[in-house]
Amino acid sequence: MTVPEIPRTMKAQFLDAYRQPYSFRDAEVPATSSPHDLLVKVDAAGYCHTDATLVAGHFAPNPPSFPHIGCHEFAGTVVKLSEGASPAAKNFPVGTRVGIPSCSFHPCGTCFECTKEAGPDSDAPGYSVYCAHALSIGVDQHGGFAEYALADARQVVKIPDGFSSVDTAPMMCAGMTIYAALKKCDPQPGRTVGIMGCGGGLGHLGLQFATKMGMAVVGVDAADQPVELAESLSTGAWIVDARKETANAVVKELGRREGKKDRGEMGVDCIVILTESQKAFDYGVQLVKNHGTVVVVSYPVNGFNISAMDIVARKISFVGCLLSSNKLATEMLEFAANNGVKAVQRRYPLSDLNRLVEEYHRTPGGKLVVDMSM
The missing domain is CATH 3.40.50.720 (NAD(P)-binding Rossmann-like Domain)
Known part of the structure; x- marks a missing residue:
């Protein structure tokens, strides 16, 4: 497969302060820093209640550093792996379509959450969505309201054939x-x-x-x-x-x-x-x-x-119930694809994120999604 050319800059929506509109401007494409890192070209990004809570300044456990790129439920296509990619990262070669949730970006792998014995719906020891030392994409780590984003290979989910990125994005938190x-x-x-x-x-x-x-x-x-x-x-x-x-x-x-x-x-x-x-x-x-x-x-x-x-x-x-394990997220997405479970959506281009937010506060119900193809 031809490796796509990756630009130096991208468009992104930044939150510069609490209770302010997003600012649409240029940013540098993020660089990989861990063997587990995947660089993903974002295809769709969902807007969630947590995004609204974060903008309002109510997400106290993990406040962001400004300027901040939000969105913790998105989907896209892998365009680059890190040098010396880990076995987990090699499971997602360039061209793989993936869903990216917020939970557990760069977990420590050694705390009691990461090392406890796995249950029927939890991940194998060494990775935990409950790791207190991990970052959360879209909360205290830049997220999906951008053309490119980083993901941890241990947290992403392969998108089943026949299921679109626009359908996948809302599933990465709500689903x-x-x-x-x-x-x-x-x-x-x-x-x-x-x-x-x-x-x-x-x-x-x-x-x-x-x-x-x-x-x-x-x-x-x-x-x-x-x-x-x-x-x-x-x-x-x-x-x-x-x-x-x-x-x-x-x-x-x-x-x-x-x-x-x-x-x-x-x-x-x-x-x-x-x-x-x-x-x-x-x-x-x-x-x-x-x-x-x-x-x-x-x-x-x-x-x-x-x-x-x-x-x-x-x-x-x-x-x-706050988080889903990666194992359960994979099961969920396969179940949704096999049984026709999809979010009722309204779609907006990335440049219209503030209009999407206005719609969110005006008409509740369903999911609002940034569609990068628009």
Whole structure:
């Protein structure tokens, strides 16, 4: 294969300060510095809630250094490997199409997270998405709102044949996160899962994944456009408008459908919380039957209040889900390609990123994607 010519400069969108628009200007193409590094020509880049949180100055754990190139969910084509490329990097020769998530750029490989024994959905020892010493692409390491970006070969995912880069980009955060959350719900036929925020970026993908996994699904949202988006997918999920139906009414209807008599056995087996509202959180917890599971994905600035009675008297379990392992990300993307799971998208050229951001704040629902071919 002919090695593509790589320019010295590129176009990129920079964040120069919190709560400011992006600045579109020239930048140097990044240089590889590790045997694991891949230089990727970006083909598509998704805009995520985390991008909005970072711009607002609320992403305290890993604040960026300015000027900063954001985007932690993107896809592209490998155009260069480092000198003395590692075995991991050699798995992605020039021309390979890859999806790039934020997590674990240059992990240390020696901390307790990196060396602990691998579980069924985790990566082999030596690499961990939870490494406290790693960088996060798009957060404290330059990301995908640029024509070229660096990726760590241990964190990328090969794009299946027939799946486009534009379809892949939203999967590198939204898809990975909701898939990992659903895996914590023991997905199998006969199980019922609820999704709070079912018309958002993660939620509408969750409706598709969960129904394709064979679960019965209750999707809940509380705004016109997200509800309309969720209903338009025709997944077979029961879409509930929380403004019109109480949680108690939903639980009773689930009980009627399943022939249950006691209140404690009525409801969903698991609920995934994607919203930041305490009211929505409480609504979701009310939907869970006794001994059920609440998977918390969102992390509002002020946190959530959890009732001790739900833990003690109803024996409900609460578990968090932030990241997906590389192993699970690969499984997710193959599942999506094989089952037709795709994000509902609106596309913009890189030069129009600020207009994309305005659209994000004006019309929630689905995913907004920078398409480099535009």
